[in-house]
Amino acid sequence: MMTSRYESGLTKLNELAPGAADSMMDTFRDVCPDLAKYTIEFPFGDVLQRDGLDFRTRELATIAALTAMGNCQPQLKGHISGALNIGCTQKEITEVILQMSVYAGFPAAINGMTAAKEVFELLDDHDAE
Numbered sequence: 656m657m658t659s660r661y662e663s664g665l666t667k668l669n670e671l672a673p674g675a676a677d678s679m680m681d682t683f684r685d686v687c688p689d690l691a692k693y694t695i696e697f698p699f700g701d702v703l704q705r706d707g708l709d710f711r712t713r714e715l716a717t718i719a720a721l722t723a724m725g726n727c728q729p730q731l732k733g734h735i736s737g738a739l740n741i742g743c744t745q746k747e748i749t750e751v752i753l754q755m756s757v758y759a760g761f762p763a764a765i766n767g768m769t770a771a772k773e774v775f776e777l778l779d780d781h782d783a784e
Contacts, residue, residue, distance in 0.1 A: 661692065664700030671699075671714070671737035714738040719751050722767030723759035731767060735774045745775055 668676045679691040703713060714734060721731040735748055748771055756764035 658696065658700075660696040660700035662700075663704055664695040664698075667699040667703050667710075668695055670710070671740060672733060673740075675733070675737075710741055711738070711743050714741060714743060715747060715751050718748060718767075719755055722752050722755040723763055725759065725763040725766055728766065728770050731770045732774050735771050736778070739774075739778065745771075 665676045668679075676691075676695055679694065680688065683691040703710065708716070714737060717734050718731065718738060721727045721734060738748055739745070749768065752764055752767040752771055755767060
């Protein structure tokens with residue numbers, strides 16, 4: 656049964672990364688479809704729908720957190736790409752990652768910047784085609 660939380664989460668996730676919700680559901684369908692459902696409902700259906708911060712600011716905060724964690728490269732790359740999709744600039748993204756060198760350490764910032772570089776290059780290669 657589709658809930659309004661799920662529906663609004665689908666909309667928000669697909670705004671960030673078109674087709675991401677279907678991909679997530681397909682990835683976990685055989686092993687734990689509830690993980691995909693909960694991910695769509697809670698972060699995207701509840702938290703990202705709140706007033707107080709716009710979507711761009713929330714994505715930059717997410718990039719900062721994932722950079723600081725240091726062990727979430729696939730998710731970090733996805734959020735970097737998504738941030739670009741919703742209007743964040745490469746400069747804003749690299750500045751957020753650079754700031755994490757102060758609070759999370761240089762290894763985390765280097766890993767985050769490497770992820771950003773890979774996303775930027777992938778997009779540049781795609782644009783050149």
